[in-house]
Amino acid sequence: xxxxxxxxxxxxxxxxxxxxxxxxxxxxxxxxxxxxxxxxxxxxxxxxxxxxxxxxxxxxxxxxxxxxxxxxxxxxxxxxxxxxxxxxxxxxxxxxxxxxxxxxxxxxxxxxxxxxxxxxxxxxxxxxxxxxxxxxxxxxxxxxxxxxxxxxxxxxxxxxxxxxxxxxxxxxxxxxxxxxxxxxxxxxxxxxxxxxxxxxxxxxxxxxxxxxxxxxxxxxxxxxxxxxxxxxxxxxxxxxxxxxxxxxxxxxxxxxxxxxxxxxxxxxxxxxxxxxxxxxxxxxxxxxxxxxxxxxxxxxxxxxxxxxxxxxxxxxxxxxxxxxxxxxxxxxxxxxxxxxxxxxxxxxxxxxxxxxxxxxxxxxxxxxxxxxxxxxxxxxxxxxxxxxxxx
Amino acid sequence: xxxxxxxxxxxxxxxxxxxxxxxxxxxxxxxxxxxxxxxxxxxxxxxxxxxxxxxxxxxxxxxxxxxxxxxxxxxxxxxxxxxxxxxxxxxxxxxxxxxxxxxxxxxxxxxxxxxxxxxxxxxxxxxxxxxxxxxxxxxxxxxxxxxxxxxxxxxxxxxxxxxxxxxxxxxxxxxxxxxxxxxxxxxxxxxxxxxxxxxxxxxxxxxxxxxxxxxxxxxxxxxxxxxxxxxxxxxxxxxxxxxxxxxxxxxxxxxxxxxxxxxxxxxxxxxxxxxxxxxxxxxxxxxxxxxxxxxxxxxxxxxxxxxxxxxxxxxxxxxxxxxxxxxxxxxxxxxxxxxxxxxxxxxxxxxxxxxxxxxxxxxxxxxxxxxxxxxxxxxxxxxxxxxxxxxxxxxxxxxxxxxxxxxxxxxxxx
Numbered sequence: 144x145x146x147x148x149x150x151x152x153x154x155x156x157x158x159x160x161x162x163x164x165x166x167x168x169x170x171x172x173x174x175x176x177x178x179x180x181x182x183x184x185x186x187x188x189x190x191x192x193x194x195x196x197x198x199x200x201x202x203x204x205x206x207x208x209x210x211x212x213x214x215x216x217x218x219x220x221x222x223x224x225x226x227x228x229x230x231x232x233x234x235x236x237x238x239x240x241x242x243x244x245x246x247x248x249x250x251x252x253x254x255x256x257x258x259x260x261x262x263x264x265x266x267x268x269x270x271x272x273x274x275x276x277x278x279x280x281x282x283x284x285x286x287x288x289x290x291x292x293x294x295x296x297x298x299x300x301x302x303x304x305x306x307x308x309x310x311x312x313x314x315x316x317x318x319x320x321x322x323x324x325x326x327x328x329x330x331x332x333x334x335x336x337x338x339x340x341x342x343x344x345x346x347x348x349x350x351x352x353x354x355x356x357x358x359x360x361x362x363x364x365x366x367x368x369x370x371x372x373x374x375x376x377x378x379x380x381x382x383x384x385x386x387x388x389x390x391x392x393x394x395x396x397x398x399x400x401x402x403x404x405x406x407x408x409x410x411x412x413x414x415x416x417x418x419x420x421x422x423x424x425x426x427x428x429x430x431x432x433x434x435x436x437x438x439x440x441x442x443x444x445x446x447x448x449x450x451x452x453x454x455x456x457x458x459x460x461x462x463x464x465x466x467x468x469x470x471x472x473x474x475x476x477x478x479x480x481x482x483x484x485x486x487x488x489x490x491x492x493x494x495x496x497x498x499x500x501x502x503x504x505x506x507x508x509x510x511x512x513x514x515x516x517x518x519x520x521x522x523x524x525x526x527x528x529x530x531x532x533x534x
Numbered sequence: 535x536x537x538x539x540x541x542x543x544x545x546x547x548x549x550x551x552x553x554x555x556x557x558x559x560x561x562x563x564x565x566x567x568x569x570x571x572x573x574x575x576x577x578x579x580x581x582x583x584x585x586x587x588x589x590x591x592x593x594x595x596x597x598x599x600x601x602x603x604x605x606x607x608x609x610x611x612x613x614x615x616x617x618x619x620x621x622x623x624x625x626x627x628x629x630x631x632x633x634x635x636x637x638x639x640x641x642x643x644x645x646x647x648x649x650x651x652x653x654x655x656x657x658x659x660x661x662x663x664x665x666x667x668x669x670x671x672x673x674x675x676x677x678x679x680x681x682x683x684x685x686x687x688x689x690x691x692x693x694x695x696x697x698x699x700x701x702x703x704x705x706x707x708x709x710x711x712x713x714x715x716x717x718x719x720x721x722x723x724x725x726x727x728x729x730x731x732x733x734x735x736x737x738x739x740x741x742x743x744x745x746x747x748x749x750x751x752x753x754x755x756x757x758x759x760x761x762x763x764x765x766x767x768x769x770x771x772x773x774x775x776x777x778x779x780x781x782x783x784x785x786x787x788x789x790x791x792x793x794x795x796x797x798x799x800x801x802x803x804x805x806x807x808x809x810x811x812x813x814x815x816x817x818x819x820x821x822x823x824x825x826x827x828x829x830x831x832x833x834x835x836x837x838x839x840x841x842x843x844x845x846x847x848x849x850x851x852x853x854x855x856x857x858x859x860x861x862x863x864x865x866x867x868x869x870x871x872x873x874x875x876x877x878x879x880x881x882x883x884x885x886x887x888x889x890x891x892x893x894x895x896x897x898x899x900x901x902x903x904x905x906x907x908x909x910x911x912x913x914x915x916x917x918x919x920x921x922x923x924x925x926x927x928x929x930x931x932x933x934x935x936x937x938x939x940x941x942x943x944x945x946x947x948x
Binding site: 160161163164166167168170171172173174175177179181182185188189192226303316332333334336337339340344345346351353354357358359360361363364365366367368369370371372374375376380381382396401404428429432454457458459460461464465467469478479480487488490491494502505509511512516517520524 | 539542558569604645648649651652653655656657658659660662663665666669670672735736738739740741743744745747748757759760761763764766767768769770771773774775777778779809810813840841842843845846863866867869870871872873876877897900903904905918919922925926929930931932937
């Protein structure tokens with residue numbers, strides 16, 4: 144009897160422990176599910192907010208290219224259309240006429256950009272700020288098929304604008320490309336050379352240890368401090384123009400450097416010693432060994448690390464705000480000295496706009512940025528998979 | 535011609551000239567070889583030697599002129615700099631060309647230069663650190679000349695508005711002096727960091743445990759990159775998401791339980807920052823958990839413990855130093871995180887323990903001080919550098935402590 148009781152206790156204790164075991168496992172699974180659920184929620188939210196921005200209201204209107212329109216663009220369209228046609232489009236008429244004088248005297252029925260408020264009203268968003276009278280007019284136009292939602296190609300072909308219907312990401316995208324090219328040109332060679340020095344040439348002395356500790360620390364320094372560096376040294380001390388792609392590229396290059404160095408060192412270390420010994424055995428010098436044998440073998444790893452570093456730099460905003468890349472810049476930069484903005488900074492600027500229409504622009508900009516970043520990361524993963532080899 | 539233009543033309547001019555130097559020198563070596571000379575090095579090295587002969591003097595001239603320009607010694611007009619650099623470069627190239635003889639040890643010369651270049655690039659990272667430290671300290675010193683260091687560290691009111699009047703040269707009689715007490719700013723920073731850690735540590739740690747101990751390799755290979763997407767999302771995007779989507783949700787949720795929440799509450803950026811840090815926490819922990827020797831697990835399981843007990847009592851304590859260091863690095867990342875708090879946390883320094891109220895952080899104040907239209911020399915803009923200095927000290931301290939912890943861990947298993 145006594146013995147039976149003991150086993151009962153043992154059994155119940157064992158069950159308890161088994162339940163605890165299962166619970167523990169479920170916590171782990173739960174944590175993963177939670178994180179992935181957030182990811183899903185995040186993407187659904189951004190996409191549902193951003194998708195409408197890829198459509199834009201257009202209105203079919205009879206444009207009269209008269210002499211009067213060249214000086215007063217409001218005269219180009221019938222008066223009642225004034226509230227539904229975008230001012231941004233109207234403003235381009237004088238220039239169009241200047242470039243194509245033969246148009247004067249002609250009448251054309253064309254689809255033109257609609258006003259941002261009409262666009263928001265058409266998409267059924269609250270807070271469209273369209274007057275009641277104009278709402279009725281828009282409804283009437285829509286019923287007659289004179290108002291429609293079309294693909295918003297302008298989003299990709301124009302720069303920033305204070306009018307939401309005309310605001311696009313072209314200037315920011317060009318700025319991002321300029322900054323990224325500079326970052327790549329500066330950070331990749333210096334990073335790879337530093338890694339080669341540390342991995343293949345340096346002897347273990349105080350100086351190399353100093354460099355090593357330094358790189359690890361640099362990798363963990365908050366990015367905003369690089370902004371302070373850029374402001375104090377590049378802009379105030381060296382006189383690099385504020386908001387330019389040059390100062391952005393310099394700042395981001397310094398920030399990306401440790402990432403590239405660490406990745407390159409890992410790639411170099413993965414090349415087995417036998418390869419080097421074989422090269423030495425054939426009489427190659429140290430530099431020849433590195434340049435002709437080790438570096439080509441480590442190249443996929445270096446590329447992977449560089450792509451990841453550049454993707455990070457592309458999404459970085461904080462240091463760029465400090466060096467002035469959040470200004471309102473509607474025009475595409477033509478040189479690295481001109482003021483420019485980048486995609487993340489454009490997103491930041493738009494997110495601060497009060498108009499409801501800018502919210503969908505922001506989300507759409509985010510979709511573009513994320514698409515680029517995720518493709519870059521996917522490319523890095525692909526490269527890593529392909530180059531994985533057993534020695 | 536601006537400094538930048540000169541720089542541009544200098545760089546743009548050097549490249550084609552260097553290419554030309556390479557081709558001419560190499561051709562000369564090849565021609566000598568065709569005539570039957572036995573060269574010491576391969577022709578390419580003679581080419582590189584020509585490039586060095588051209589570029590090195592030209593770059594030296596550029597460097598000397600720009601340093602003297604920056605420190606204000608002499609300012610040479612741009613065209614003159616370009617002309618001098620060109621002349622010196624061509625001269626150097628002519629000398630290098632003369633040196634090309636079959637017995638000339640071009641490879642050794644080139645290799646020496648190259649390893650010097652490698653060393654030079656390695657010093658750039660050191661220079662970066664020095665640059666960050668110096669730029670932050672220089673401006674901080676200027677700040678502390680105006681504001682007492684003690685008031686900055688212990689003051690509980692941050693009211694810099696009047697500093698801006700002084701900076702604009704306005705009469706400040708009758709205006710309260712500006713106050714730069716950083717305590718509420720750091721309190722807000724630590725509050726938001728604490729919330730972030732409260733989210734990131736349990737989720738990250740349990741995710742790591744599941745991935746390393748329970749999941750199959752195939753599953754882990756799929757899960758890990760998915761989690762890492764979280765780390766690849768730019769923080770400006772998180773900031774937008776926090777401000778537009780999460781913050782209203784939190785305000786509504788607080789209302790539902792009868793609480794009042796600000797739209798710029800501390801909870802929103804804390805939560806989102808925590809989610810951002812999850813993959814950081816989980817990847818680092820995953821690595822250290824997998825580094826725990828299998829024999830420890832086998833020994834424990836052989837004694838009849840369940841898997842959970844083994845993980846809790848054997849694996850986690852063994853991996854603890856690595857987990858602690860991951861935690862410290864995550865804290866340092868949260869303290870320095872900028873965009874999420876700039877977009878979703880408040881601007882008003884607020885000394886409170888209620889996470890539903892708005893609070894501000896160090897990085898928010900840095901951005902605020904440096905993106906306005908103020909005079910650059912006002913105490914308000916300089917305060918950003920003082921805050922940056924403290925931020926630098928905190929993150930460096932966290933890094934050092936975490937690397938010490940890791941070193942101890944390694945010693946135990948080697």
